[in-house]
Amino acid sequence: MIKRIAEKTIKKTKQYSTLVMFEHTIFSLSFGIVSMLLAGGGHVDPQIIALILVVLLSARTGANAINRVIDADIDAKNPRTQNRQLPSKILNKKEVIIFSSVCFLIMVGATFMINRLAIMLLPIAIFMMLTYSYTKRFTWACHIYLGITCAIAPMGAWIAVTGYFHIIPILLSAANALWIAGFDIIYGSQDFEFDTNNNVNSIPQRFGIKNGLHISAFFHLCAVISLFAVGYLSPNLGNLYYLGVTLIAGLLVYEHKIISPTNLSHAKIAAYGVNQVVSIVFMVFSISSIYIAF
Numbered sequence: 001m002i003k004r005i006a007e008k009t010i011k012k013t014k015q016y017s018t019l020v021m022f023e024h025t026i027f028s029l030s031f032g033i034v035s036m037l038l039a040g041g042g043h044v045d046p047q048i049i050a051l052i053l054v055v056l057l058s059a060r061t062g063a064n065a066i067n068r069v070i071d072a073d074i075d076a077k078n079p080r081t082q083n084r085q086l087p088s089k090i091l092n093k094k095e096v097i098i099f100s101s102v103c104f105l106i107m108v109g110a111t112f113m114i115n116r117l118a119i120m121l122l123p124i125a126i127f128m129m130l131t132y133s134y135t136k137r138f139t140w141a142c143h144i145y146l147g148i149t150c151a152i153a154p155m156g157a158w159i160a161v162t163g164y165f166h167i168i169p170i171l172l173s174a175a176n177a178l179w180i181a182g183f184d185i186i187y188g189s190q191d192f193e194f195d196t197n198n199n200v201n202s203i204p205q206r207f208g209i210k211n212g213l214h215i216s217a218f219f220h221l222c223a224v225i226s227l228f229a230v231g232y233l234s235p236n237l238g239n240l241y242y243l244g245v246t247l248i249a250g251l252l253v254y255e256h257k258i259i260s261p262t263n264l265s266h267a268k269i270a271a272y273g274v275n276q277v278v279s280i281v282f283m284v285f286s287i288s289s290i291y292i293a294f
Contacts, residue, residue, distance in 0.1 A: 062103030244285025
């Protein structure tokens, strides 16, 4: 009996992990952690670290879960996504809504334990996380809105530590937003035909795949420039950080080299696989630079 319950729990956990693509949490988590450490000059209260991690993980998980509910009907029509947990009835909308609600409640509870400014900005964060899924229904700028929503992480982490705004987290958030928007355009290029036939808005659908990939590359160039600006302005970052950003620039160039308007067979690798490496490189080299004078 206990074994059966354990097996069922593990199976359900795996389904939820796949539903929210938990491994992609690194995309904003890396920026949030680096921003947190920069805000504290490398020294942050362990309780604040724990609260920030709880907020970041619960927010991202809850947002992705509710996104799956909102997009369930679109996913069911799209051959590329019709085997996801909700369209294939592996999970049902009611339980995913409950799961998402619990995540948001955890996020709210942890935020109320941080500081006043974080609490004041909480409604804006929740609004963006609940609405970004709808943007593809009325604007091609949905990738940008998604990027800005994800970029709440570095700004929020800085505010959690310091209680105020600063140019460094603004630049980190800009880099995070542009980077995510850029690779989301690449990922969305796979659905050009479906989006066109079903009135789903995206940059590739509005401007064409070729121009969409050019816009993606421009976003990534701006993201790299923003990261270099962070290094220039921050007294806690040195040569290791610049080396990391240079490696990131190389990875982004590679990302755009392995795709083309006529060959998107590596779009998923370019959008997700390469950028998971980018996240790790950014986090490792940034943290190393904060603690190692070089």
